[in-house]
Amino acid sequence: MTVYLDYAATAPLRKEVLDCYVEHLQTLGNPSSVHSSGQLVRRTLEEARESLAKSIDCNRSEVIFTSGGTESENLGIKGLYWQRVGEDANRKVIISAATEHHGSLDPMEWLEKHDGAEILWLPIDYQGVIDYKFLEEYLKENYNKVALINLMWGNNETGVITDIEKVVALAKPLGIPVHSDAIATFGHIPISFANSGLSAMSISAHKIGGPVGAGALIVSRATKLVSIIHGGGQERGMRSGTMNAPVAKAFALAADLAVKELEAEAKRLNVLRDKLVRGVLAISPLANHTSAEALRMPHNAHFTFEGCSGDSLLFLLDQQGVCVSVGSACQAGVNGPSHVLLAMGRNEREANGCLRMTLGRETTDADVDVFLEALPKALDGALRAGLTS
Ligand SMILES: Cc1ncc(COP(=O)(O)O)c(C=O)c1O
Structure with missing residues (x-):
């Protein structure tokens, strides 16, 4: 699944x-x-x-x-x-x-x-x-x-x-x-x-x-x-x-x-997103929650893991059946740091090590659990790949 x-x-x-x-x-x-x-x-x-x-x-x-x-x-x-x-x-x-x-x-x-x-x-x-x-x-x-x-x-x-x-x-x-x-x-x-x-x-x-x-x-x-x-x-x-x-x-x-369901969905996704954010921060001391102090949309969670390659993380999560993104899908497949993070003053290492999770209508609490279970292995693999490259 x-x-x-x-x-x-x-x-x-x-x-x-x-x-x-x-x-x-x-x-x-x-x-x-x-x-x-x-x-x-x-x-x-x-x-x-x-x-x-x-x-x-x-x-x-x-x-x-x-x-x-x-x-x-x-x-x-x-x-x-x-x-x-x-x-x-x-x-x-x-x-x-x-x-x-x-x-x-x-x-x-x-x-x-x-x-x-x-x-x-x-x-x-x-x-x-x-x-x-x-x-x-x-x-x-x-x-x-x-x-x-x-x-x-x-x-x-x-x-x-x-x-x-x-x-x-x-x-x-x-x-x-x-x-x-x-x-x-x-x-x-x-x-x-x-x-x-x-x-x-x-x-x-x-x-x-x-x-x-x-x-x-x-x-x-x-x-x-x-x-x-x-x-x-x-x-x-x-x-x-x-x-x-x-x-x-x-x-x-x-x-x-979408508009009729917006209010209820925003509330539901906010809860799931917050659980995901707490989970990621508890798993990895490397995780930096992007824009944590800004006003943000309820379905988005974005992190940088300095020293890890976001592409490696994405690949290693995908191997465990979890689809996430390093940024804009239109840019996926194009190697290079996120232009958005660079514009926000991140260095190349940080901008290369990002991961975006965006939730929606079919996302469940169990999906967040699966992601959080898969993340440590992906982080471990991505860090080791970073050390040997
Ligand atoms: C903020 C933003 N602008 C523009 C686009 C492009 O939209 P479309 O895929 O419909 O051409 C996207 C899609 O990734 C987007 O997220």
Whole structure:
């Protein structure tokens, strides 16, 4: 039996979501066609939009369906940047943080390399928290040079939560749009797009029990952005291409269930996570609980074990039937220390020796026990491998 503690990489597809997806796959019609078959599929798509909007607390017209989190982030960041630079060529600064996911780091760095963007990296403290005071001071002096602010809501590696409302409160009076990657956050802590004041927000279905390859960019009605995909003008002209109604419907159902269950699940997972953290700290004097003093998401536990290779730990746990992660799944397989931990001031040895456990709907108390039983052997093996390499 496998114990799966890697929900932040991807969560199991829920049975009711799979059934919904399969059911709607069987309906023939293009939602843009005017005949009755097309209009039937259009209705499915619009029901999905309405339902997802309710789960996120936004207006239905603000939901732009995409192929996933990475596409949403590319549209949100590049689209906002090009819109702002198109209106005023002096606004070339993107304010962000080096702890972001590559889904947003790479579009920003692409704009820097190919399109004259200047990135202002906010200072990050040891806990992984951005320097809000620095942001405030920078904006006072430089607000007219800023194209946008891009900051994730919750960090996928450490679980640290950004105070998005505080960021928006600084940016909005200056007319600066804020995009947030809520991909690791949506479904885990309460999110209201309407109350956040964000201009745009990215979410993804497969992190909450929906299908892989489905996401959305939520774009406030007051926000304009330049499209990155050109074609038939679907999705308010922001994302051309035939809309995928079955996927949208499945995504909306997963979101609805995740939001309805959020409060109870957060409480349950908090208890399991705390047990896991206590267990790890009791097992190993090497364990350093990452961001222990920061506000974090309830399903995430992250540690560094200085002197151990995180890759070895992952492998040795996997051999005992436990799936965990060293960080972002997109980076897994790529050797090297976590860019998130380096940005938080860890040295390479620490950033190489990290382990992330993320829990979810199917995680049980017994799963945590299995992990804690497997850990000493994995640590022992990883330490010995470190000594001989
Ligand atoms: C914080 C964060 N941003 C972006 C992504 C990319 O999302 P997707 O896999 O839907 O492209 C992920 C997924 O790992 C993530 O955790």
